Amino acid sequence: MNCGYSCIKERILNLNKIQFSFFTLVLLLVSACSDTSNKLTPVELQGRTMGTTYSVKFFATEQQIRTEQFYKDIEALLETVNQQMSTYRPDSEISRFNTSANDEPFIVSSDTAYVVQSAIDIGVQSEGALDITIGPLVNLWGFGPNGHVESAPTSEQIALAKGLIGIDKLLVKGRTLIKTQDQLYIDLSAIAKGFGVDKIAEYLEAKGINRYLAEIGGEMRAKGKKMDGSLWRVAIEKPTSAERAVQQVVDLQDKAIATSGDYRNYFEKEGKRYSHTIDPSNGKPITHKLASVTVIHDSTMMADGYATALNVMGPQKALEFAERQNLAVYLVVKSAEGFDVKYSSGFSSYIQ
Structure with missing residues (x-):
């Protein structure tokens, strides 16, 4: 059968339609695969x-x-x-430094040197409230790797341990740690x-x-955010040992949060409760009314260190320090009625 110009043109158009349909199908398949791989x-x-x-x-x-x-x-x-x-590991870098000789340069990893120097910086800022050389006192009170003690230490034992601590006795030079006090013991x-x-x-x-x-x-x-577009919601725990309850909920994005308190880690002897948080200034567990401290910061390490330092200070000094350092801080303070809440101006945007 003869096919004229119009017949040939129709066949070309039909072929183009088939090619276009196939090309469209390929695009759809590629798009579907792409969506699956990126989900x-x-x-x-x-x-x-x-x-x-x-x-x-x-x-x-x-x-x-x-x-x-x-x-x-x-x-x-x-x-x-x-x-x-x-x-708790005898062969860790810090444990080996703790048993090293006085004035002997001890090389550690860059991470360990960085953490030690950061802790010293917070210690200087807080006038010694955070002291990573407090290990002898922590061990003396039974909160270190040696385990619990049978009774509270004597004033003589405390005075002896206090003589072994102080961040001024610790030097960091690059990756090298040097102790200027014999028996100096770091606890990170x-x-x-x-x-x-x-x-x-x-x-x-x-x-x-x-x-x-x-x-x-x-x-x-x-x-970032969760897949539904909401922020990560984090609960600050009510500082009670009897139950787990929520004190405050905060939305967190591109930030870190750390809490320090004595409501979980403590021991009781002869009807008296001893907190695991030791005040370096007197060598004894804290006794003030500050139950817990929460800090929001860009760095979890810094939030962790600041929370410990503020917990040592007590409520009034902690709040004053937070304002001076422009820290977002949330304090839960013991009261006759239960707990009072205080927070720095930097934390106000997190209160819901």
């Missing part, structure tokens, strides 16, 4: 570290979940922090958990994860 999936990891628990919540693509070893990597980096800074428990959280955050962001909530023992750091 964010919630991930939650949990474990134990530093004598407590940790949890990490974040959102990742399916490709990231398939190719990355998030749990293994986080476990490894937390193991590294423990091996650097735990006084007031700041190491916060540093661990920051290391998790650093790792996640290096992997392109920008929506997460990382936590170790209640010290947290949040980045």
Whole structure:
């Protein structure tokens, strides 16, 4: 059958339609695959570290979940922090420094040197309220790796231990630590958990994860928002040992939060309660009315360290210090009726 010009033109148009339909189908398939690969999936990891628990919540693509070893990597980096800074490990960097000779330069990792120097800086700012050389007193009162004591130490024992502490007896030069006091003993428990959280955050962001909530023992750091567009909601616990209840809820974005209090870690002897928080100025557990301190900061490590320092100070000095340093601080103070709340001007935007 002969086909004229109009017939040939019709065939070309039909062929073009088929090609266009096929091209459109390919585009739709590619688009669908792209949407699936870029879809964010919630991930939650949990474990134990530093004598407590940790949890990490974040959102990742399916490709990231398939190719990355998030749990293994986080476990490894937390193991590294423990091996650097735990006084419960005899072979950790800090434990080996604690048993090193007086005036002997001791080289540590850059992370350990950074944490020690940061703690010294907070100690200087707080006029000694945070003192990472307080280890002899912590051990004396039974809150260190040696375990609980049968009775409260004597005034003579306290005076002897006080003579062994002081951040002025500790020097940091690059990655080198030097003690100028024999038996100087560093305890980083007031700041190491916060540093661990920051290391998790650093790792996640290096992997392109920008929506997460990382936590170790209640010290947290949040980045971005959840998938529904809401902020990460964090509860400040009511400082009672009898029950777990919420004192205050705050929304957190691109910030860290840490709380220090004596309502969980203490011991009682002969009807008297002894807090685990030791005041370096007198060598004894704190006795003021400040029940808990919460600090919001860019760095979890700094929030952790500041919270401990403020908890030592007591409510009035803590609030004055927070205003001078422009810190976002929330205080829960014991009262005859239960608890009173005080907070710095920097914290006011977090109150709901």
